[in-house]
Amino acid sequence: GLPPRFHARVSPEAAPAPEVLGWNRDLALELGLGSMGDDETELARIFSGSLPLPGSQPISMAYAGHQFGHFVPQLGDGRAVLLGELVTETGRRFDLQLKGSGHTPFSRGGDGKSWLGPVLREYILSEAMHHLGVPTTRALAAVATGETVYRETALPGAVFTRVAASHLRVGTFEFFAARRDVEALGMLADYAIDRHYPEATEEQAPYAGLFRHVMARQAELVAHWMAIGFIHGVMNTDNTSIPGETIDYGPAAYMDEFRFDKVFSSIDRQGRYAFANQPRMAQWNLAQLGDTLLMLDVDKAELEAVLSEFPALYEARYLALMALKLGLGQAEEGDADLVSQWLSYLNDNELDYTLSFRELAKRTDATDDARFGSFETAWRQRLSRQGRSPTEISSLMNARNPLFIPRNNRVEQAISDAVAGDLTVFEELNRVLAKPFTEQPEFAHYAEAPEAHERVSRTFCGT
Numbered sequence: 502g503l504p505p506r507f508h509a510r511v512s513p514e515a516a517p518a519p520e521v522l523g524w525n526r527d528l529a530l531e532l533g534l535g536s537m538g539d540d541e542t543e544l545a546r547i548f549s550g551s552l553p554l555p556g557s558q559p560i561s562m563a564y565a566g567h568q569f570g571h572f573v574p575q576l577g578d579g580r581a582v583l584l585g586e587l588v589t590e591t592g593r594r595f596d597l598q599l600k601g602s603g604h605t606p607f608s609r610g611g612d613g614k615s616w617l618g619p620v621l622r623e624y625i626l627s628e629a630m631h632h633l634g635v636p637t638t639r640a641l642a643a644v645a646t647g648e649t650v651y652r653e654t655a656l657p658g659a660v661f662t663r664v665a666a667s668h669l670r671v672g673t674f675e676f677f678a679a680r681r682d683v684e685a686l687g688m689l690a691d692y693a694i695d696r697h698y699p700e701a702t703e704e705q706a707p708y709a710g711l712f713r714h715v716m717a718r719q720a721e722l723v724a725h726w727m728a729i730g731f732i733h734g735v736m737n738t739d740n741t742s743i744p745g746e747t748i749d750y751g752p753a754a755y756m757d758e759f760r761f762d763k764v765f766s767s768i769d770r771q772g773r774y775a776f777a778n779q780p781r782m783a784q785w786n787l788a789q790l791g792d793t794l795l796m797l798d799v800d801k802a803e804l805e806a807v808l809s810e811f812p813a814l815y816e817a818r819y820l821a822l823m824a825l826k827l828g829l830g831q832a833e834e835g836d837a838d839l840v841s842q843w844l845s846y847l848n849d850n851e852l853d854y855t856l857s858f859r860e861l862a863k864r865t866d867a868t869d870d871a872r873f874g875s876f877e878t879a880w881r882q883r884l885s886r887q888g889r890s891p892t893e894i895s896s897l898m899n900a901r902n903p904l905f906i907p908r909n910n911r912v913e914q915a916i917s918d919a920v921a922g923d924l925t926v927f928e929e930l931n932r933v934l935a936k937p938f939t940e941q942p943e944f945a946h947y948a949e950a951p952e953a954h955e956r957v958s959r960t961f962c963g964t
């Protein structure tokens with residue numbers, strides 16, 4: 502672990518009437534916590550923070566961050582406590598964190614609590630992300646506290662248990678850089694290398710190596726987001742993970758109808774984190790990480806040279822993913838134009854992003870271009886040069902294009918039903934989204950795009 506100046510000791514607050522809403526059995530098994538599920542009363546107490554996890558010394562971590570471009574020197578875990586680390590049988594190390602278990606030294610004016618909405622939202626969205634094959638923190642548990650939390654109205658409180666490769670953020674580096682604490686920054690960089698990028702120790706300049714590895718993971722991550730139509734919504738540096746996972750699902754959303762400039766977050770008034778801006782914002786966040794490493798005598802010109810490779814690195818990964826979604830196998834010269842043509846068609850016609858790919862997969866051997874216009878002509882010509890049968894291409898496409906995503910309207914339904922005591926939609930959604938590429942006829946309604954009047958256009962932060 503890291504020494505005391507990186508965190509503060511905390512005690513989670515006890516919940517008056519804890520009750521399990523969600524328990525991720527498969528993940529618990531992977532983590533070697535399978536047997537905990539046998540005693541639901543104890544489970545509820547542990548994962549609401551009411552009963553200490555044996556052997557755990559809970560802490561809240563310090564971090565800073567650029568929020569919407571503005572530097573805030575102290576943020577930190579204001580409503581989260583790290584219970585500790587777990588090492589699986591296969592030797593993988595994870596952080597176990599409670600979110601919403603009460604006041605911490607970093608809470609500033611906040612209560613450190615969470616209501617049920619953001620807890621169930623992060624549960625559904627992060628597990629869906631995992632099953633879509635995208636790097637992400639995971640959901641182990643959601644527990645209602647039995648306590649009332651006051652926001653604009655009185656709401657039921659809940660605690661979320663998150664599993665992450667680690668909770669190191671770009672903002673963790675910024676915290677110590679802002680304090681000119683070079684010693685701590687060095688320890689942090691060494692810790693990050695040791696925990697996530699041990700291969701960097703072999704390099705001539707390990708800190709520049711660390712930077713290159715973090716950058717590669719961010720390029721990979723954002724390429725995945727762009728390919729599945731995901732909008733993070735708050736890509737601040739405190740929400741940018743050093744191991745490269747999707748982290749801090751606040752107003753995050755999966756797009757229904759495609760728009761390049763789509764924004765959901767109620768607080769993103771300028772559209773800084775609009776869908777199409779995400780790669781550029783990731784690069785901006787990496788530049789902030791680079792700035793902190795300058796304090797460790799990393800060569801500025803070298804960092805700049807590494808960072809300038811970001812767009813090409815990102816583009817290559819994105820194109821490879823999109824080519825697979827379009828049934829194209831290896832990307833070729835001209836495919837980037839074909840992808841643009843497709844996206845422009847979806848954008849101009851406000852078509853559903855997810856379902857349009859599934860629809861396209863049915864048209865590999867169509868003889869008319871009635872559905873997707875001149876794009877379709879160019880696309881089928883490109884397919885015909887591959888030497889694969891239309892049926893084979895269709896099934897390859899269906900394996901890369903989900904049928905089920907967490908539709909905003911369904912997620913909101915899951916939350917409002919849960920507030921009223923009914924967990925059916927929450928449970929069904931989790932079940933369906935565990936197999937997002939597979940037809941599940943009994944749950945076909947969860948694949949449907951929302952009707953115009955069902956569309957959710959605004960999402961809110963976790964607080």
Ligand code: AMP
Nearest residue numbers: 576577578579580608611612613614964
């Ligand atoms: P987030 O929106 O999760 O990225 O959080 C931004 C910052 O606000 C972090 O430092 C959080 O810990 C803090 N924060 C969010 N909600 C609360 C809350 N209810 N009480 C205290 N701090 C909070």
Ligand code: MG
Nearest residue numbers: 739740748749
């Ligand atoms: Mg955050």
